[in-house]
């Protein structure tokens with residue numbers, strides 16, 4: 001019921017937005033989709049990916065390249081998450097056996113390598129970028145709805161997985177790998193599956209992104225973007241379904257506001273970029289200090305006593 | 310299940326925790342393993358359950374060597390463990406904790422769950438029903454919706470047992486399941502263990518309460534300093550002077 005209401009409200013937003021905010025909305029929905037995957041990985045599998053933008057890029061380039069070579073856009077969109085997930089499995093299989101932050105560093109390294117490969121690969125447009133990607137739908141409103149569909153899919157899949165047999169197994173392994181394994185849980189394989197699932201979400205969002213922009217370059221997927229996903233997941237609240245969506249929304253709005261402020265007359269030319277970098281740092285520090293469990297759990301705590309009283 | 314351990318050894322930092330231990334537990338037998346603190350009882354269980362790898366020796370389930378299998382594959386072969394330390398899963402309800410126990414006996418994976426396929430729904434229904442039955446058996450049904458880490462320690466122990474039972478095991482390893490329980494709970498546990506044995510489950514039981522053990526066990530294995538120093542029926546073991554010296558004490 002609450003979900004239906006939320007869905008109705010979300011669907012009503014795009015037509016009400018002015019043109020320039022519609023672009024922000026599309027960006028928000030796509031970013032939130034990637035963050036849902038990051039949150040799933042961090043909150044339930046206890047793994048951090050510092051290179052999630054690499055899977056966003058892989059999905060985008062897979063969809064873009066296929067479309068440029070004449071494949072129907074829908075096919076590219078369907079294959080984008082598959083290609084990203086396969087890449088994650090190839091990368092994760094040797095890594096998830098190791099403990100701690102190996103995955104974080106490895107994903108970061110993979111993103112750096114991917115960026116330099118893309119920048120020098122002529123078949124992918126090189127540093128100039130991949131141009132002439134056909135459109136998926138007619139106008140920005142269409143992309144807003146495409147992005148909503150993709151985000152909804154990610155949220156539903158994430159919610160379903162968390163409350164299922166493999167989801168319980170992952171959550172169990174987060175407390176005690178030994179006890180989870182003794183219950184028959186192949187801990188490493190489950191973590192790999194969640195990593196692939198999170199990559200698939202990033203890849204799918206990347207696919208929409210490719211058709212939306214119609215143009216891709218390595219510069220669209222900086223390492224800062226990967227960090228942004230992690231910050232959004234932490235700020236929204238790990239271990240909650242709504243957290244990543246709220247986190248992405250809050251950060252994107254903040255960055256937009258500061259951007260507007262930074263481009264006011266009288267501001268120095270570097271103001272927008274400095275301000276938007278600063279926002280991640282400030283929001284993350286504030287969050288870790290005052291809301292260590294993130295926004296969504298904090299809001300929930302506020303609401304429960306007020307209901308009782 | 311018939312459990313055979315052949316010459317199992319395991320050292321920590323050059324000290325043998327379990328040294329050349331052999332034992333055979335027949336299907337449906339309730340075997341007690343007793344011994345002083347540090348005798349190697351928990352280590353022996355870990356070698357059987359797969360939490361630790363043996364340095365030497367074999368472990369056989371119904372004749373098949375399993376010593377190279379990881380713990381989760383041994384669980385699929387029918388072994389369930391109740392650990393000495395209460396290892397319950399935090400951030401999950403009591404019911405969900407028990408449902409994890411059914412992992413070894415069900416199949417549906419990420420794809421089925423993500424798309425809510427019929428196979429997944431069927432599995433979920435079965436797992437939930439099985440878990441509720443196990444909660445009833447262990448007296449935890451009223452706690453089903455509570456967060457597992459909120460349970461008192463004794464109940465966390467029962468929760469581990471419920472989780473182990475939810476896997477429908479053929480071999481059950483119980484490492485001091487009665488410690489921390491009050492007299493009435495202890496009686497209830499004794500009744501439950503007797504019932505499980507009557508169903509044909511093979512059970513290994515580590516317990517310091519000798520009276521509790523001697524009343525329940527078919528046979529008793531006594532460990533000291535990682536070695537088997539005696540084995541036999543409760544009455545036989547009680548009569549052995551080396552057991553009295555090492556463990557039972559002059560009582």
Ligand SMILES: Nc1ncnc2c1ncn2[C@@H]1O[C@H](COP(=O)(O)OP(=O)(O)OP(=O)(O)O)[C@@H](O)[C@H]1O
Nearest residue numbers: 321325326344345346347348349350351352353393
């Ligand atoms: N992970 C470990 N690392 C190092 N030493 C260990 C480890 N586990 C057990 N030991 C040592 O191995 C020996 C046997 O320990 P174990 O826990 O098997 O004994 P136990 O019979 O279960 O004792 P208790 O009755 O106290 O539970 C002890 O000397 C213990 O200190």
Ligand SMILES: [Mg+2]
Nearest residue numbers: 350351352393
């Ligand atoms: Mg012990």
